[in-house]
Amino acid sequence: xxxxAERRPWVWSFLAAGLVWALTSASVGGQGAFASLAVALEFxxxxxxxxxxxxxxxxxxxxxxxxxxxxxxxxxxxLATGLAKGTDGGLAAGLAAGLAxGLAAGLxxxxxxxxxxIPPMVGTLAAGFIFQSMAIAYSRHSHAKPxxxxxxxxxxxxxxxxxxxxxxxxxxxxxxxxxxxxxxGRSLLAIGQNRRAARxAGLAxGxxxxxxxxxxxxxxxxxxxxxxxxxxxxxxxMGSDYLLSSIAVVVLGGTAIAGGQAVPAGLWGAAAxxxxxxxxxxxxxVGAGLRYVVTGLIIIAVLALARGRAP
Amino acid sequence: xxxxxxxxxLALRPGLALPALAFLLMLGAIxxxxxxVASYFGLTVLLGFAMPAIFAALAQMAVIAAGDIDLGIGPxxxxxxxxxxxWLTDRPAAGLAALAGxVAxxxxMGALIHARALPAIVVTLGASFVWLGLAxxxxxxxxxxxPAWLAAVAAWRPPLLPLPLLVGLLAGAAAEWLLMRGAYGxxxxxxxGNPRAVARGGWSLLRARMSLYAAAGLAGVxxxxxxxxxxxxxxxxxxxxxxxxxxxxVIVGGGEFTGGVxxxxxxxxxxxxxxxxxxxxxxxxxxxxxxxxxxxGILILVLAARALRRRGRA
Numbered sequence: 293x294x295x296x297a298e299r300r301p302w303v304w305s306f307l308a309a310g311l312v313w314a315l316t317s318a319s320v321g322g323q324g325a326f327a328s329l330a331v332a333l334e335f336x337x338x339x340x341x342x343x344x345x346x347x348x349x350x351x352x353x354x355x356x357x358x359x360x361x362x363x364x365x366x367x368x369x370x371l372a373t374g375l376a377k378g379t380d381g382g383l384a385a386g387l388a389a390g391l392a393x394g395l396a397a398g399l400x401x402x403x404x405x406x407x408x409x410i411p412p413m414v415g416t417l418a419a420g421f422i423f424q425s426m427a428i429a430y431s432r433h434s435h436a437k438p439x440x441x442x443x444x445x446x447x448x449x450x451x452x453x454x455x456x457x458x459x460x461x462x463x464x465x466x467x468x469x470x471x472x473x474x475x476x477g478r479s480l481l482a483i484g485q486n487r488r489a490a491r492x493a494g495l496a497x498g499x500x501x502x503x504x505x506x507x508x509x510x511x512x513x514x515x516x517x518x519x520x521x522x523x524x525x526x527x528x529x530m531g532s533d534y535l536l537s538s539i540a541v542v543v544l545g546g547t548a549i550a551g552g553q554a555v556p557a558g559l560w561g562a563a564a565x566x567x568x569x570x571x572x573x574x575x576x577x578v579g580a581g582l583r584y585v586v587t588g589l590i591i592i593a594v595l596a597l598a599r600g601r602a603p
Numbered sequence: 604x605x606x607x608x609x610x611x612x613l614a615l616r617p618g619l620a621l622p623a624l625a626f627l628l629m630l631g632a633i634x635x636x637x638x639x640v641a642s643y644f645g646l647t648v649l650l651g652f653a654m655p656a657i658f659a660a661l662a663q664m665a666v667i668a669a670g671d672i673d674l675g676i677g678p679x680x681x682x683x684x685x686x687x688x689x690w691l692t693d694r695p696a697a698g699l700a701a702l703a704g705x706v707a708x709x710x711x712m713g714a715l716i717h718a719r720a721l722p723a724i725v726v727t728l729g730a731s732f733v734w735l736g737l738a739x740x741x742x743x744x745x746x747x748x749x750p751a752w753l754a755a756v757a758a759w760r761p762p763l764l765p766l767p768l769l770v771g772l773l774a775g776a777a778a779e780w781l782l783m784r785g786a787y788g789x790x791x792x793x794x795x796g797n798p799r800a801v802a803r804g805g806w807s808l809l810r811a812r813m814s815l816y817a818a819a820g821l822a823g824v825x826x827x828x829x830x831x832x833x834x835x836x837x838x839x840x841x842x843x844x845x846x847x848x849x850x851x852x853v854i855v856g857g858g859e860f861t862g863g864v865x866x867x868x869x870x871x872x873x874x875x876x877x878x879x880x881x882x883x884x885x886x887x888x889x890x891x892x893x894x895x896x897x898x899x900g901i902l903i904l905v906l907a908a909r910a911l912r913r914r915g916r917a
Contacts, residue, residue, distance in 0.1 A: 357724060359674075404903060404907075408903075408906065408907040408910050408911070409910035409913075409914070410903065410906045410907065410910065411860050411906075413672060413724055413860075414672075414850065414854070414860065414902065414906065415903070415906070417847065417850070417899075418847070418851075418899035418900075418902045418903050419899065419903075420899075421847055421895040421896070421898065421899035422895065422896045422899045422900065424895055425892060425893050425894065425895035425896040425899075426896065428892045428895070429890065429892040429893060432892070535728065536728050536729065536731070536732055539725055539728060540729075543725065549722055549725065579739070579740070579743070580736075580739055581736045581737065581738075581739030581740035581743065582736060582740060583736065584732045584733070584735050584736025584739065585732070585733050585736035585737060585740070586736075587732050587736075588729045588730060588731070588732030588733035588735075588736065589729070589733060591725070591728075591729040591732075592715070592726055592729040592730065592733075595719075595721055595722075595725055595726065595729070596715060596719045596721060
């Protein structure tokens with residue numbers, strides 16, 4: 293059992309999520325257990341989307357991280373809703389603008405990291421603040437509601453589960469296959485394990501790592517657009533929780549923080565775990581303050597324990 | 604003679620001339636736009652909020668000296684602010700104990716990062732949620748009141764030098780003395796530069812990292828107190844901006860992300876520069892919406908210039 297689980301690092305997050313769910317459900321006598329799971333999964337989806345991008349970046353090896361996520365999410369969300377102007381006719385323009393923000397953000401991060409040799413953590417942090425202040429400036433002119441069709445999509449359910457969740461379970465599976473079977477995926481894992489060896493082996497290190505940052509930018513933009521549709525519009529602080537979430541779901545999900553090993557399935561267990569913990573604390577009538585404390589402590593604790601297991 | 608040698612060493616420190624020049628140029632530009640600034644009172648008002656930024660920058664510098672980065676210093680200032688505006692006023696003993704406990708928590712964070720070889724960036728980001736959560740628990744809605752003595756200190760008008768400049772001078776000198784002049788300062792900077800050499804020399808890496816993190820915690824507490832004295836009330840989200848400001852101040856002041864290369868005097872200058880970006884924007888009639896862009900942009904420019912210069916030399 294232990295050996296089986298060791299080769300499947302995503303198992304732990306699912307076990308923990310299941311345990312928290314069972315405890316919460318038992319404490320309320322099993323009432324609304326599945327409804328609360330569906331709600332947790334719906335919110336977990338946004339963390340998984342940014343987590344997918346962060347996972348790819350972290351997998352590229354030590355030092356690689358994307359701290360521009362909140363800024364990109366917010367700016368993409370504002371442009372997407374602002375250009376759609378609350379109509380389905382403007383949806384295509386809004387989506388295009390929002391995703392263009394993600395693409396531009398990824399390219400800008402890339403320019404800072406590869407063109408100007410700025411360490412990723414500072415480059416993406418500074419870039420994120422620039423996007424955030426663009427969103428602040430833009431927000432003065434725009435208070436648009438999200439397009440009805442997009443709102444319909446994020447609120448749609450299939451077999452009792454949120455449609456977005458099902459769609460992105462599929463996307464995660466695709467990412468997993470991409471990592472396992474494509475030249476890009478295998479190059480990324482090799483670069484994360486040993487960048488020098490990968491370069492000496494003739495892999496396209498620069499292009500691979502570059503693509504990863506662009507994909508991460510697109511993930512952040514997509515998460516921002518969908519989150520705005522889910523919560524009735526963009527807000528300036530909408531991204532602030534997702535920087536930690538994106539890293540947390542990667543770490544809790546069993547992906548190696550040092551790079552070279554990615555576990556897309558674990559993102560779901562970890563994101564569900566974090567949201568179910570919030571549900572549990574809500575059931576226990578715990579305030580926002582303690583929720584933040586618990587979330588922060590869990591991430592530090594799991595990181596410390598995970599490091600203990602793997603050398 | 605010794606003083607002269609020290610002055611020369613300070614002047615020759617890579618990168619210190621540039622931030623000093625930038626600070627004077629920015630100050631000159633602001634004075635040109637608004638001559639009334641060039642007075643004791645004008646400088647006190649203009650530079651007042653540099654005080655929390657100075658301590659935040661010195662805290663960040665201590666962590667960067669260890670080769671780490673602290674993404675939680677902003678929320679940490681908020682937490683100190685909330686404790687200072689409530690417990691420190693109502694129950695001074697409990698307030699002081701809580702602040703001392705926070706410094707100990709910072710040292711413990713350094714110990715954990717060292718013992719488990721954890722990425723500081725993730726640990727401090729996780730800690731930032733803990734600080735934010737604790738701040739909300741202490742003070743759920745903005746309010747409270749600063750202790751009278753703290754507000755009095757922040758409003759003190761010392762002879763000759765405006766308070767923000769005096770604080771910058773004293774804090775910078777103390778940090779210079781501890782980190783750049785002292786024998787143990789070499790050890791502390793060494794763990795970011797060449798940890799194996801430090802360990803071979805018989806020094807405890809654990810103790811060195813804990814010392815640096817404790818120093819960061821102490822500077823963070825001072826920064827939070829300065830913020831409380833200026834604001835005279837508490838707010839659980841007031842410190843958020845100081846994470847970017849502190850990182851940018853250290854880098855603009857000549858610090859590097861690797862090798863334990865830091866400059867306390869530079870970090871203090873960097874804090875003043877970051878503060879003045881906001882004032883300069885408003886004097887240039889640019890909306891403060893763009894302040895984050897300006898601060899992030901300066902950080903990128905400085906790092907890019909440094910990278911290009913290094914490439915030119917290689």
